[in-house]
Amino acid sequence: MKPRTRLTMIFSLAIALCGVGCDDDTTSPGGGMMDMAASEFPAAPTIGATQLDRMGRAGVNTALTDPFFTVKADHDGKQDAYNKAQPSTWASFADQFAVALGVFDGLDGVCGNQPLYDGGNGDGGAASAYGTLAGILANDQLLLDSSQSSCDPTKNYLAVEIAVITSGTPASCGGRTPLDPAIDVTYAALSGDLAGGSVTDGVSRDADTANQAQLTTFPFLGAPN
């Protein structure tokens, strides 16, 4: 794929994802296969105004919100702000993510090989160089291709995003299963070690093997300890 085409796709991804997130603040017209008379059901509650927590991808708030903090109160405040944020403001977290992405880029011993890194962009600082990936991650949603029928349960995490970034074919359906090594995939992506294996925490599966998650039988997660 030509670089220009790839870049167009990347920006389209960022724009589309922002559109997805930003639109979630408001209601949109209903419809769909399960269209039934609304009167069949009790009225749905209005979602409470106080958002306690939110999450899309694994560990975004942990890894990218001020991870190298020196003042705990400041760190707590930033994590709270992230958790409380509505989709229309998610993009505002990209600049602080970019600073953390710069540090993680060096984990494999090579600076500048993180996906979407552009050292010549803008003023050449962190927000410019790491801003494109930071913007994608700030739109914190799992991306899942529901049209695919065959999914490798350990290769879903970030599959849709990485396929777009690398102009490749998705390794699987995207989203996240309980069996996906989400942390190692994150380390690989942030360090630029996309081939994997070099930057890892050494833990590749849930240690509670007796009650391990399985994906064949509802409710998918193992019995409690």
Added chain:
Amino acid sequence: MLRRVLALAGMVAVCPAIARAADHADGPSATQSLMDLSGDITDVYAFTDANNVNLILDVGTNATATTKFSNAVQYVFHVNGITGLTDAAPFSSTVICTFDASQKISCWLQNGSKTVDYVTGDASAAAGVSSADGKMKVFAGPRNDPFFFNIQGFRKVTGFVAQNFSALAPTLTPQGCPQLDGAGSPVSSAAVRGLLKSQSDGSTPGVDDFQKNGTAAAPLGIANLTGNVLALVVSVPKTALNDNGAKPILGVWASTHK
């Protein structure tokens, strides 16, 4: 600029980094209190089978057999269907779930603001409870926390960076990347990667700190984790979320509310 910020940061008193993950106990407002982690999201999963999208929202680090979902918290999945990466007009759906004091669950599936399916009942048995038309199924109760992460290694790395800002600052590229294998670096990249795979005491290999008796929540004052969470599991036909296949790419996130 970044060099200056990091250098200044290095001059202030440095405390050990207390990282939390994957989303377990991130931010004091989410945790509410150590006695009530029922609104604190630990993980979100979304995957498909032949016909359904399966959504999992885990909350409540260190859950026991008697831990309950809060009857004052709403548990919400947000799903945005798009045709492709340039579609800026998503097909937006939510699954809103609430509990009463007896743990009877009620879940509404909405396309936009229109309720299209509804489940209520005791969802604590493994078989779950289904909607009247049988299309939506829900489970809610304690399960084994499937998340795995050597968070001790992550803490070692973030702690090292936090405590060595001044020494690392001269190695930074203008974009803020530490050139760990360059001249003057206080540590090699291999050594930092070694920290990532280690335990707090430096021993290797690292361990899954979220397993039973794990140490992931030690900074919260919780020793010897149960290794359990409260799991909310919802299965919904793909077609209900992807507009009958017209919007196949799904963006999924979850939130808790009061």
